[in-house]
Amino acid sequence: MSHPAWVMVSFLTELLSSYGGHGYNSNCANDTEIINALLKDSYNKHYLPSHPVHVRVDMWVQEVTSVSELTQDFEIDLYINEFWDDPALAFDYMNPCKTNISFDDKVLQKLWIPNTCFINSKNAAIHESPFRNVFLMVFSNGTLWTNYRMKLTGPCNMNLKRFPFDSQKCYLTFESYNYNTGEVRMEWNRPYPVMMLKDIELPDFELVNFSVVAVEQMYPAGWWDELTVSFVFRRRYGWYILQGYIPTMVTIVISWISFYLGSRAIPARTMLGVNSLLAMTFQFGNIIRNLPRVSYVKAIDVWMLSGMLFIFLSLLELALVGFMCRNEGLPPRVKKKKRTDDEDEDFSWKGVTQTSPHLELRQFWTDKRISSLRKDGDNNVNYDIPPEALALEPQISSFHTTSHRRKENMFRRVWNLMKRIKKIKAETVDFYSAIFFPLAYCLFNLCYWGYYLSDLSKVDLDADVTASIQEADAAAAAAAALLEASGSGVEPH
Template identity: 50%
Template sequence: MYFWTFLLVFPLLADAFDEEEEENCPYGVCSAAPPRNLTIAPFGSGLCTGDDVIIEHILHDYNKLELPGGGHVKVSVEIWVQEVSKIIEITSEFELDIYVTERWTDPALAYAHLNPCKSNMSVDGRTILEKIWNPHACFVNSKLANIHSSPFKNIFLQIYSNGSIWYNYRIKLTGPCSNTLRTFPIDQQRCMLFYESFTHNHDQVEMEWIDTVPPITIMKGNITLPDYVLVDFSASTELRLYPPGIFNELIATFTFQRLYGFYILQVYVPAYISVFISWVSFYLGAEQVPSRTTVGVNSLLALTLTALASYASSAPQG
């Protein structure tokens, strides 16, 4: 009886083993995966600790409300300008896409003692950043700011074995410009961005420009718009007094020079020609009233039509 039962059950077991083998060996190619090290690997064992184990270990009992190192954290900032989209003169603002990099050290996130497989870890910035301390810095004078989210949130977070944090994100923002037209069309636009910690004053967090490389980098080499060209940019620092205390503020200044060739040819040259033609009436005799009237009226009419025609296309617009 056991023999007949074995004969009935054996084909079913064989089919089950064949299905499991097909799942583990797709396309008939089998590869033995190395066993994962789910614990802290001791030094000298020939093994190393994986990133997931390290992340779980350093975030265990981590307090993100505690200032790293007991306070007065130094945060180095760097800006890469990817593109300046436009300058809107009516509202005195400009739009640009930039990369912002922040660097600081958090001793509580150091993991060199855990025998890591590598000296730095690239982690999911969207989730890990909410679990660790960060300076909560932003552009306090921006009118609009959004982190790019196509095809995902453009946030990069890297943790080094000594506790150094490298945080980078790509943002599109709109900032203010100082718009004066007294020297139009040979004027300049000066646009400034103020970057500071929104939740920590100078005693807790010291914001500073990075000093190992230029703090502001133009990724394209030069930026030219239809009406402007970027001629200068600079980085500076100052202390700003608010009711909660003194805050450390980083200032990025961009200076744009107007391209005035179009305005000279389309506005100023026709206007000068009309004025010169009107002077012809002074060389006509006093008795030639119809000729002098015709020259004067035509010059005035030409000047008026030139000004009206060129206003819509050449005057400052948004």
């Protein structure tokens, strides 16, 4: 038997022995006499035993069967215990043979109970195998002990920003459904409000911590005591390492093989890169299909998308190598013949619409005059040049020269850059890529694992949780102020 089970047995033994002290004798009252005296017609189950009734609560966790990210809840099997005093059920004055009597749920229905429930459970049911698992014990001093064996489905505050290195918090809230703090006061039973009957371990989670808290919550009908127990489950990420992280690492390394195949193996390199990208996409979809469609970025998203980026960059490197080797094996290009004067004249006319028509017309006449001077004098070609064009010839020539120099300098820079790129060989690009890509990926791994496996990501997550809690507290305070102002609330006990 585990240590928590021994603690529970010791606790119950001490509890039962504290009400002992009466030995058996022939003059003691048997169970039948006591039951007939307790369940007499004068007992009213609608009457409060005291004002207020103090109810002590503890629970024993038997098993946690599942924690679901899609539905954001967890399933748990537990025993819930309640203790309170009812002076009308005291029978120590009858000289009983036993200091306590056990009953089933049929007798419990005839007694006053605090009508407690889990207010935030999605589903709750009392086990009925083979009968309804409800236990009632009445002690001679009027103390009642009820025990329910239940199966519950409760909510979880799922935050998957650190998935699959995350920890999830699930909670259950227990309170009296009918009675406020003026009638029933709920409190955790000390010193063990929650006990684990076994170590809770799931295939993908393990229970690492639990805590309890008791608060007063305001409702339109008054203030209620709420007992909340929180369970912290830490995810086991071994499966994701084996099925997600290691395969993607291998896929990325396989995409780097193309750097060593040479510039002539373009089809093989293309097939290798595309297949790596498709394999990465398939692995990503296989992991996220069991996760809810959240709008924020998870740790697994950063890993997968970064891997896709590395493969995509390797494909871009392949495109650059293919561009540099596109003319290999082709015959040299034949230079074009020099344009004739007539072609120059036609070309000059094509630029008329590029700038102002007046400037182009003047430029046309200036070029015609220069061309006529260059020709042999025997041609005796004469053009009638307007005097306005002759007057503006120096200014137009200066403008044209400056613009031409700017364009020439720009084209010269581009041409020099192209010459430098053209001098670089495809093998050189592959050589440096084979060095740069692994180094960059190692640097990314250092940053990724150093962030998500340390407390840095937890600090950011705690800041988000604190902000949401502050917003919820502010909303609750505003609602309470509104209720008090409207006069519908009841002052706290």
